[in-house]
Amino acid sequence: MKIKDQDVLSGALLIICALIGYFFAAQLENLSVAGLSAAFYPSFLFTALLVCGAALVWQGVKREEKTPLPAFNWGKLLATAAALALYVLCMQYAGFVLSTIGFLVLAMYIFGERRKPVFLGVPVITSVAVYYLFSKAFMIILP
Amino acid sequence: MEFQTLEAIPGALFAALSPECLGWICLGTVVGVLFGAAPGLTATTAVALFTPITFYMSLNVSLSFLMGIYCGGFYAGSIPAILINTPGAPGNAATVMDGYPMAKQGRAGEALGHSIISSWLGGSLSAFALLIFAPLIAAIALKFGAPEYFAVAVLGLVCIAGVSGRSMIKGVAGAAIGMFLGTVGMDPIDGLPRFTMDNLNLMGGIALIPALVGLFAITEVLAKVETVGRSGKDEIIVQVKKMLPPLKYYWQYKGVIIKSTIIGVIIGAIPGTGPTIASWMSYNEAKRSSKHPQDFGTGIPEGIMASESSNNAVTGGALIPLLTLGVPGDTVTAVLLGALMIQGLTPGPMLLVERYDLVAFLLWILLIANVVMLAMGLLGSKYFPYILKIPFQILMPIVSVLCVTGGYAVNNSFFDAGMVVVIGFAGYILLKLGFPVAPIVLGLILGPIIEPNMRRALLGHGLNPLVFFSTPISAGLLISSFVLVYIMNKRGRMN
Structure with missing residues (x-):
């Protein structure tokens, strides 16, 4: 499938980055006894990226008028x-x-x-x- | 204001009037005007590019130099707006509306005159706003705990995410990317390395100044390399005759200038906003309240005065949240935050308590920089068309050299010089995909404020998220953030 919409492409990239981020966050050591590890805040950010990515993909798919992909030289x-x-x-x-x-x-x-x-x-x-x-x-x- | 604080003001004037500071203010203003006037380069680029150099200067000298760039750059964006119909920075876009038509009528000198006089008035008045309001806000901020700091930083991020791009979602994503970059290095609570890939250079985190140089300056270079030779030539108005009206002429426009200055100070003081919104708001307000709104856009003085006084009033306004809360008011003050940090200062309410002399010093150098800017604008207007003729194929490679050299100079590190290139390239790709750079930068700066305050507040209250709504200030700020998200998202959909 060829992506033709800028928002869909941006959203897909955000989702991929968020998933990679989750993977690396899961590797972090947990020293905390109170329940908030070093991975807590990055995971929170990756969740935000995942939600934004999904919203962009949804927006791009739903919209009839597509936002063209940027032209790179x-x-x-x-x-x-x-x-x-x-x-x-x-x-x-x-x-x-x-x-x-x-x-x-x-x-x-x-x-x-x-x-x-x-x-x-x-x-x-x-x-x-x-x-x-x-x-x-x-x-x-x-x- | 206490007597002790007032006492610092004359002392700071003597410091600001030292030949060394005056010299650096003048040099900074010249650099600011050159960068601000060259289309595609902005005051932010200039401040980011020259901040690494200030690491080796004394605090007073570095602030004099950077404030000169700041004021000169903000004003000079109006020069290409008037002469070639292209604003030097987004904050000068509203100046195009009346500046260029006036220049086309053979009144380019008059348009530049209106621009410099109103920039000077706006900038100078905003310096006094900084002096008056900074201690008041700092007094409130002294009562802040972890939840309030978290809430202020969130509000700043929401504002900038909402206003700096076409899409609110991309603005929020940009802020999250910046905040993620801020997590690289040692974890602030547990002391564990995060996302460092076992690279010792990343243990201390991504260095702020190289990141700022990459995001603000390398992105400009890459944008220009793509368009060089392709962009159409605008007509440059080279005939600039000095046609400055007598000063009493401006008295009839006092209402427009004062109103626009107030708008500029208020918008500038809201964390994360900046001159673009301020100048358009002032322009629209001047048009709305005018007796002849139909004349706006045809080359009338009020249009230029409203836009430019407001644009430069942002300079003092944006310093208020920076100095009192440690939250930058716009992108340039985000870079200035980095400049203060490399001098060993942490902006925030304690800075004002312990170093009120610094605020007084900033007031004076802002005022002096505005006077230097005024002199440059009045005497140099004939030569401004030549700045617009500097060939990009020479300018941009030199800017690239300064970027890499600046990145290296902060820590004498080739790794940091490399980071300038990597972050700049990644930033440019994100920019092309529609992610605004400003939220990324603010996320990178505010992330290290948000995380420890968020975690401390949660840990101190048994992981109860309602802690952020436990005090009126933090609850108010967070509710304001949610309301803003809703309004801006709705506005985005309507657009």
């Missing part, structure tokens, strides 16, 4: 997320300035920048400026 989204993840990873090994230059070049390309002087100037100036701003003005040690 997955290519650009995943490319940006991957660039950000790579940036965090590279910062640990290559240091702040080099990794920032690399990230800015990549991110500006993803955002559609194509001018060569901008590709050369902005990453170098920005990374050096941010590095000195953080380390000298704010006394924050960057890698």
